[in-house]
Amino acid sequence: MPRSQRNDNFIDKTFTVIADILLKVLPTSNKEKQAFSYYRDGMSAQSEGEYAEALQNYYEALRLETDAYDRSYILYNIGLIHTSNGDHARALDYYYQALERNPSLPQALNNIAVIYHYRGEQALESNQTEISKLLFDKAADYWREAIRLAPTNYIEAQNWLKMTGRF
Template sequence: MPRSQKNDNFIDKTFTIVADILLRIIPTTQREKEAFTYYRDGMSAQSEGEYAEALQNYYEAMRLEIDPYDRSYILYNIGLIHTSNGEHAKALEYYFQALERNPSLPQAFNNMRGEQAIQQGDSETSEAWFNQAADYWRQAISLAPSNYIEAQNWLKITGRFK
């Protein structure tokens, strides 16, 4: 059973219903629909901390998705999972790939710069970049308070939640 059919959260269920309706209305190919379904299921799994399942869904979405802009968000989320797992070098690779496809993805840029500073042992610069990333996340969370659970946890753990 696809994850989208297992959601217990009201907001996830509502999002799934709206997304399914939009997929029927908006003229898209079957391939695009499948890619979006895998991406949506990946986001759901990621928000629940099911990183292995999220990665499987994201990799499948990457196999199907051809739009560079949409791919940038998939790559960014893969980078977030690697960051959460402490795999900073892998996370950097995915942030770079996301930015190659979408140079105006500020959260990927800031996370990438923060990760680079960590690897170079420059904690002051790292803090500045992560603080800027936190600003973007706080803005996103203010627009959708029940979303971005992973980011909210990161903000709380790092003392950046205001």
Template sequence: MPRSQRNDNFIDKTFTILADILIRILPTTKREREAFIYYRDGMSAQSEGEYAEALGSYYKAMRLEIDSYDRSYILYNIGLIHTSNGNHAKALEYYFQALERNSFLPQAFNNMAVICHYRGEQAIYQGDLEISEAWFDQAAEYWRRAIALSPDNYAEAQNWLKITGRFSPSHRWESWNNSTRVA
């Protein structure tokens, strides 16, 4: 039995029932249904802090899922797990992969900015102000992209950008570009 069908949470059960109905109604292939089941199981395991199990489900979903947009969310969730586990370099790579498939994920840009900001703070603690400024500048770029996609969110990031002089209201928002990668 899929993990999501074993969930005791009312909201998760309701979502599962609705998702199952939609999967039956909408024209989908067996492969698409299986990919969705693994994705849903991954989300369920992730919400319960069962990260190893969640990763296993997400990797199975990735092997089956062919839709680039859907793959972006799987990759994003894998990035979340690596962020939670403190593996920031790996998390950044998964966020990049998610954005390569779907450039409209402000939450991925936000998470990347948070990681860069954290690295900037770590560089300060290590006494390397030049490196810290580079990380903070990269964080600012990612936060500007997140805010451009979702202007009503990320109030703390907007405040930080203004306080540090990194907010530019005339900044032109460009589409996602791999040349801005930092690892």
């Protein structure tokens, strides 16, 4: 049974009903409707921490989805799962793929910056100050772009950029 038919959460059920109505009335192909259904089921599984199931749904949505903008969100969500699992290299790959398809995705830019900042902190702990500086500078580049796209978001990043003289 598809995940969309077995959600017990009221908000998930409401989203599913609205999404199903939209799928019926919007003039889209069956392939696009299937892609969206897999994407929706992936988001539901991801929200419940069922990452393996979410990835299966996202990969199927990617197989079916042809629109670059829509693919960017699928790729972004796959990146989120890999970030949650601690596979930062793989997460970066998916965030970069998402940005190739949609350069105006501030949340992907932010997550890339967070990973570079984390790696900078690790380098600093290992007394690799030159490497940490490069990683922090790279994080700053991504945060500045994310903030340019979404000026009211990422307040902590804005404060860090100001405190470190990177704004």
